[in-house]
Amino acid sequence: MNLKEMVGYKAAEFVKDGMTVGLGTGSTAYYMVEAIGKRVKEDGLQIVGVTTSFKTADHARALGIPLKDIDEVEKIDLTIDGADEISSQYQGIKGGGAAHLFEKIVANLSDKNIWIVDESKLVDELGAFPLPIEVVHFGSGQLFKLFEKKGYKPTWRNDKEGKQLVTDSGNLIIDLNMGLIEEPLKLAKWLDSLTGVVEHGLFLNCVNTVIVGTSEGPVVEEVNR
CATH class of the missing domain: 3.40.50.1360 (Rossmann fold)
Structure with a gap:
């Protein structure tokens, strides 16, 4: 097993x-x-x-x-x-x-x-695994640029065919490759405030x-x- x-x-x-x-x-x-x-x-x-x-x-x-x-x-x-x-x-x-x-x-x-x-x-601190951000299609490129400016190294989530992955809700996913998330509660609050972000992967x-x-x-x- x-x-x-x-x-x-x-x-x-x-x-x-x-x-x-x-x-x-x-x-x-x-x-x-x-x-x-x-x-x-x-x-x-x-x-x-x-x-x-x-x-x-x-x-x-x-x-x-x-x-x-x-x-x-x-x-x-x-x-x-x-x-x-x-x-x-x-x-x-x-x-x-x-x-x-x-x-x-x-x-x-x-x-x-x-x-x-x-x-x-199991890790000491979060962030080595890319943080998924589910976003609506409209304005998603603007959010991508914002994450780039923040230094979060965003990438689009693709499906097995290399096309942009679409979630069960019909949205897109941007993965943030942060390496280390020093203040997850603060980051979650900021992500929650962004128009166009449907949900993030911080639980x-x-x-x-x-x-x-x-x-x-x-x-x-x-x-x-």
């Missing part, structure tokens, strides 16, 4: 009957969805899923996991998702899979958030539990918020 599969299956153990569960997106979350689907089929687990991308929705349906749209639920009991970086302060960067807008909406509606990662995603003060895959087995770390 690889590390991603290990933490995916471990996280599925936190899902209980009657829960509304946010289902994350990405290569690690894939295994979590697989594990929950297995419990639904083999153990009769009764849950409702709320997905963070069209891709995850297709996967969950194929496994027989009952789904609802986010606007059909009052709240989400638990969301399980991956992360691209987690700092020593348990702040995160997400959006490598271009789903951070939906992921943040789901996370903010959740009573509890679990992140599942392998140990390579701050939102995770409750981190499950880390190691060669010794999964390590569960509880975060005090």
Whole structure:
């Protein structure tokens, strides 16, 4: 069992009957969805899923996991998702899979958030992983120029065919190659203020539990918020 599969299956153990569960997106979350689907089929687990991308929705349906749209639920009991970086302060960067807008909406509606990662995603400070910024088409070039002036080394996110990637919401992504984010809270506040920025990949003060895959087995770390 690889590390991603290990933490995916471990996280599925936190899902209980009657829960509304946010289902994350990405290569690690894939295994979590697989594990929950297995419990639904083999153990009769009764849950409702709320997905963070069209891709995850297709996967969950194929496994027989009952789904609802986010606007059909009052709240989400638990969301399980991956992360691209987690700092020593348990702040995160997400959006490598271009789903951070939906992921943040789901996370903010959740009573509890679990992140599942392998140990390579743990860092002292955020920033080595490019920070995704989802932007509307109109004026996106102006935002790109602004990020250039700030020295953030922006690049357009492209799809596998080399064309500009379009998110599930029909937007574009600019990745900021900052190297180090010294003040993530300050940066997040500034990005939130920019007209045309739909959402950014800084997930701050939102995770409750981190499950880390190691060669010794999964390590569960509880975060005090």
